[in-house]
Structure formats: structure tokens, C-alpha cells
Amino acid sequence: MNYPPLEEVKYELIKAHFLDPDNSPLPVPYQEQLSRLISITQLLDRYPNKRNAILIHRQKYPDICEKTAYNDVKLAARLFPTVHTFDWDFWQTWLMNDISKNIMACSLTRSERDRKIIAIEHANLSRMIASRPDEQADIRRNEKQEFCFLIQNNNHSAKLTPEQIKDLPVATLRDIHKLLYSGNEITDIEAEEIMNS
Numbered sequence: 001m002n003y004p005p006l007e008e009v010k011y012e013l014i015k016a017h018f019l020d021p022d023n024s025p026l027p028v029p030y031q032e033q034l035s036r037l038i039s040i041t042q043l044l045d046r047y048p049n050k051r052n053a054i055l056i057h058r059q060k061y062p063d064i065c066e067k068t069a070y071n072d073v074k075l076a077a078r079l080f081p082t083v084h085t086f087d088w089d090f091w092q093t094w095l096m097n098d099i100s101k102n103i104m105a106c107s108l109t110r111s112e113r114d115r116k117i118i119a120i121e122h123a124n125l126s127r128m129i130a131s132r133p134d135e136q137a138d139i140r141r142n143e144k145q146e147f148c149f150l151i152q153n154n155n156h157s158a159k160l161t162p163e164q165i166k167d168l169p170v171a172t173l174r175d176i177h178k179l180l181y182s183g184n185e186i187t188d189i190e191a192e193e194i195m196n197s
Helices: 011-019 028-046 050-060 066-079 088-109 112-130 162-166 170-182 188-196
Strands: 149-153 156-160
Touching: 011 028, 011 088, 028 050, 028 066, 050 066, 088 112, 156 162, 170 188
Parallel strands: none
Antiparallel strands: 149 156
16 A cells, blocks of 8 residues: 655654554554664664664665665754754644644534634644744854863863864873773872973
């Protein structure tokens, strides 16, 4: 049977599937695709590199081809975005289309029950339009903040920015790494050598 794309499925069916997966009204092919999309979304949260996430995704779902895995990544990025990449226009258009279809179907019957549904859908529409934030989240927020590492030795402390750490000699970085991860205390002579380098 030929199914329309998951993006065209009614929001209520997907919501009902999440609320009660055992008695889901969603057809089985959509359920399988939705579970794959949730899986790849979680993988992308842990592994931002798409290639690594797709390799793990294909190990979890060995029956899918590489093209399907890449399509899952694209669809998951659109349907389950992060806060910084959320596509408000796509989400609002999807909900508005669904709500307007419900209102149109109910207005044709003109029954008392359908008038109540129309009122509920109008309330949903006004809440949905009001839920959009005034300004988009600033993606470059981290670029505006100063990050630094505080290195303390006895009563002396020094602030180093990532650029300053990057410019340190390789030998100094190895010594700092050795000190941080060796777990052994150093002698006074080694400490003086590090401070003088």
C-alpha cells in the first residue's frame, strides 16, 4: 500500500501514538519510521558528526540502506530540531493546515458537537500563534562570551583563554596534561621547570 509522507500525517495520530504506543492508531510503516527518526535524533544529540551517527543508526537498523539512513537524518532534523534550529514557520504551517482542515470538516455538518469542536480549534489556533517567541535564539551566543581556564598553583592563579592555551608550546601542554592525568604529585624541581618554561 502506498502511504503519504510522514509529514502529511495528522498531528493527532502522532500524538496518540506517543501517548499510547500499544494502541496506536498510526499505521505500522509510520510507527517504524517514527521509531527510526527518534533513534537518529537521539544519536545526533550524542554524536553531532552525521557520518558517525549514521553508522551507528545502520547498525541498529541493519535492514535499511544508506540512502534511507541519510533521509532519516534529514527528516529528523526537520521534525525534531534543537532549540537553536527550530523551524517555527514549518511547525506553524503544519499545525495551521491541520486545524483549518478540522474547522472546514466541522463547518460542513453544522451540528452542535461540531460547533464546539470549531470553537476548540479556534482556541488552539490562537494559542499556537501566540506561542511563537518574539525573537529567535542567538546561535552565536557562545562567540560573544569570553571563555577562560583558571590555573592555580599555590597562591598564584592565571587566566588563560583557549587561544592562549593553543599558543603554548607542545612540551608545556604535555607537562600540564601529565600533571592533570597522572595522579602523581610532582617534586619541587619539576614544578619550577614547568613554571619557568
